[in-house]
Amino acid sequence: MxxxxxxxxxxxxxxxxxxxxxxxxxxxxxxxxxxxxxxxxxxxxxxxxxxxxxxxxxxxRSKEEISDAVAQRLLSEVELPAMGEAESTADAREQLREVCRSVFRLFADHPSALQLLTTRPMRGDEAIAVIDRMLGLLRAAGLDRVDAARAHVALMQYTVGSALWNVRRDRALCEDGLRDRVRARLADLPADRYPALTELVPELAIAQDAGMAQYELGLDGLLTGLIGPGPRSAR
The missing domain is CATH 1.10.10 (Arc Repressor Mutant, subunit A)
Structure with missing residues (x-):
């Protein structure tokens, strides 16, 4: 039009x-x-x-005021465990995992939240509450002050980066026929020049479309490196 x-x-x-x-x-x-x-x-x-x-x-009064209000409304959807609920390192790790999953899900469901919160950070009580709870859980998991702060930043960098990658990829693939063109391009790659990639094209396509499951794979690896293995790894 x-x-x-x-x-x-x-x-x-x-x-x-x-x-x-x-x-x-x-x-x-x-x-x-x-x-x-x-x-x-x-x-x-x-x-x-x-x-x-x-x-x-x-x-x-302004577009900026609405943007801040939208960001805080969306952040209020992040599910935070109550203070004092973590009774062990394993509890703290699992609760931290759920907070990270909730933040990733918010960004995946609302790309606007990803844009607003990365350009207008730390505005309103909801944003501060998420940061405070994550830091509290990292401390409850046994990390010292420096490690807790750095672990929080690492977790948020991974979560924001993963969500941004997913949002941009999904939007790009909405272009008519792009997904088929990408697959055809990969299928035509010479195996002698790109042996690892040509061997794993189907598996790579599955991983790229896995969404939350793929995010959780990386999240669990990151949490294991920062805190230690969780109950799933111990079994």
């Missing part, structure tokens, strides 16, 4: 007196996940809601 066509298309307005902060944030999440932070403007959000731009400003 061209800009001219969009201008001629009548906007379906929301019923009067129905706009509220929760509805604005719901629409902001949809808009950010669908179009990305680069396309997120107050005008686009108002169009998503079917209202005039000034109606949005009556609830939020």
């Amino acid at each position: 061209t800009v001219t066509q969009q201008a001629r298309t009548p906007r379906r307005r929301a019923p009067r007196n129905t706009l509220n902060p929760d509805r604005i944030l719901d629409a902001a999440v949809v808009l950010l996940d669908r179009d990305g932070a680069e396309a997120f403007t107050m005008r686009a959000l108002a169009a998503q809601l079917g209202v005039g731009t000034m109606a949005v400003y009556s609830h939020f």
Whole structure:
């Protein structure tokens, strides 16, 4: 649809007196996940809601204020164990694993959270609560102050990097026929030049599409290196 066509298309307005902060944030999440932070403007959000731009400003002072509120709303979905629940290193490790999985799942479900939290970090109580709980669990697992801080950074780097890789790969593969073209390219590689890759093309494709299972494989390896083997490894 061209800009001219969009201008001629009548906007379906929301019923009067129905706009509220929760509805604005719901629409902001949809808009950010669908179009990305680069396309997120107050005008686009108002169009998503079917209202005039000034109606949005009556609830939020700026796009930045909405972005912060969206980030905190999404972070509130991360499941945090209660303080004092970890009674052993194994308990702390397992709870830390679940927090990391919850953060990864949030980023996978809401690419907007990944963009907002990596460009506007440490805003609001929810972000601070996640960091505090992870550090507490690392200390409960027996790590000293320096190791706990460095382990937290390593876990977040891995989680954010994995989520970003998955989001970008999924978006790239949405291009028509790209997945088939990639597979055809790999199938045509000369085995004498790339022996390891050509041998493992099917297994590599499975691993790249594994999502959470692939993330957990790396997470468990990282936790084992940082803290020690968990109950699954001990069996």
